[in-house]
Amino acid sequence: xxxxxxxxxxxxLVRPHLVGRRILGARVGWLRTLGGLSLAVFxxxxxxxxxxxxxxxxxxxxxxxxxxxxxxxxxxxHLRMTGRLVVEEPAVDEGPFARVILELxxxxxxxxxxxxKFGRVLYRRAPAEHFVDLGPEPLGDxxxxxxxxxxxxxxxxxxxxxxxxxxxxxxxxxxxxxEALHAAGLHPLRRSDGxxxxxxxRLHVAIQRILRAAIEREGSSFDTFYxxxxxxxxxxxxxxxxxxxxxxxxxxxxxxxxxxIVGQRGTHVCPRCQPKPRIRRSATR
DNA sequence: AGCTACTCCTGGTAGC
DNA sequence: TGCTACCAGGAGTAGC
Numbered sequence: 001x002x003x004x005x006x007x008x009x010x011x012x013l014v015r016p017h018l019v020g021r022r023i024l025g026a027r028v029g030w031l032r033t034l035g036g037l038s039l040a041v042f043x044x045x046x047x048x049x050x051x052x053x054x055x056x057x058x059x060x061x062x063x064x065x066x067x068x069x070x071x072x073x074x075x076x077x078h079l080r081m082t083g084r085l086v087v088e089e090p091a092v093d094e095g096p097f098a099r100v101i102l103e104l105x106x107x108x109x110x111x112x113x114x115x116x117k118f119g120r121v122l123y124r125r126a127p128a129e130h131f132v133d134l135g136p137e138p139l140g141d142x143x144x145x146x147x148x149x150x151x152x153x154x155x156x157x158x159x160x161x162x163x164x165x166x167x168x169x170x171x172x173x174x175x176x177x178x179e180a181l182h183a184a185g186l187h188p189l190r191r192s193d194g195x196x197x198x199x200x201x202r203l204h205v206a207i208q209r210i211l212r213a214a215i216e217r218e219g220s221s222f223d224t225f226y227x228x229x230x231x232x233x234x235x236x237x238x239x240x241x242x243x244x245x246x247x248x249x250x251x252x253x254x255x256x257x258x259x260x261i262v263g264q265r266g267t268h269v270c271p272r273c274q275p276k277p278r279i280r281r282s283a284t285r
Numbered sequence: 286a287g288c289t290a291c292t293c294c295t296g297g298t299a300g301c
Numbered sequence: 302t303g304c305t306a307c308c309a310g311g312a313g314t315a316g317c
Contacts, residue, residue, distance in 0.1 A: 116294045
């Protein structure tokens with residue numbers, strides 16, 4: 001599923017095709033993709049605007065718009081589970097899953113394709129407000145080993161749901177959390193306030209190393225959904241240590257990888273590398 | 286504060 | 302082969 005590395009890859013590859021382009025019109029195949037905005041308002045917001053930058057915040061792709069050189073809001077694209085962003089010639093069949101199409105002034109189209117319709121293409125006049133509740137970028141300056149150690153201690157949550165919480169750290173998802181916890185030797189059900197500095201630092205190293213390696217390989221593709229805007233699968237799935245490897249042996253210690261459910265999410269652990277916490281519960285101490 | 290359950294969606298697949 | 306039931310999951314929300 002698209003997480004930080006996949007979203008970053010998408011933003012990077014789409015950027016050179018979009019910056020400087022003017023949007024001539026919009027077609028919408030699934031209204032809810034707009035997140036509640038009417039088609040007329042959406043069209044009015046984007047038609048005639050120029051894309052002046054393409055960036056990423058958390059799992060959002062941010063298309064900054066301008067009119068007459070002045071900032072004019074932004075399009076915020078969230079791929080959720082099956083969303084894709086591509087730039088194509090109109091002659092290329094858009095397929096049955098095109099939810100939003102923006103017509104560009106070079107004759108091409110920016111297409112948001114999304115099988116499951118969970119993705120969003122939002123227009124926001126003040127995009128910064130949309131992001132106020134997000135935690136720091138895991139590859140940004142604010143996310144330091146000491147920050148992570150401190151913030152883990154002041155929360156009292158299981159590690160996995162906490163790392164998936166975008167208001168804690170922004171950009172991680174199910175796959176990379178499983179991978180990072182395994183690399184750090186931490187069980188997903190370990191309570192965050194019981195994680196001491198050395199473990200927190202190991203987790204910090206693991207998160208950054210894994211995200212950087214995944215970005216280098218253009219993300220992970222293990223089903224038919226995620227592809228880069230150019231149609232290539234990512235390559236990081238070949239480096240998975242635990243995700244989707246239940247029943248196979250741990251590449252570190254040889255134990256059988258187990259699958260469990262944590263917070264309604266499929267979760268993969270090595271029982272030896274990631275020892276299970278002792279009976280958690282009213283461990284008030 | 287933090288947990289669970291539920292919702293949104295559809296293609297793929299396990300099981301019969 | 303053909304059918305049904307269930308699964309995948311990011312994130313928002315509701316209820317406890």
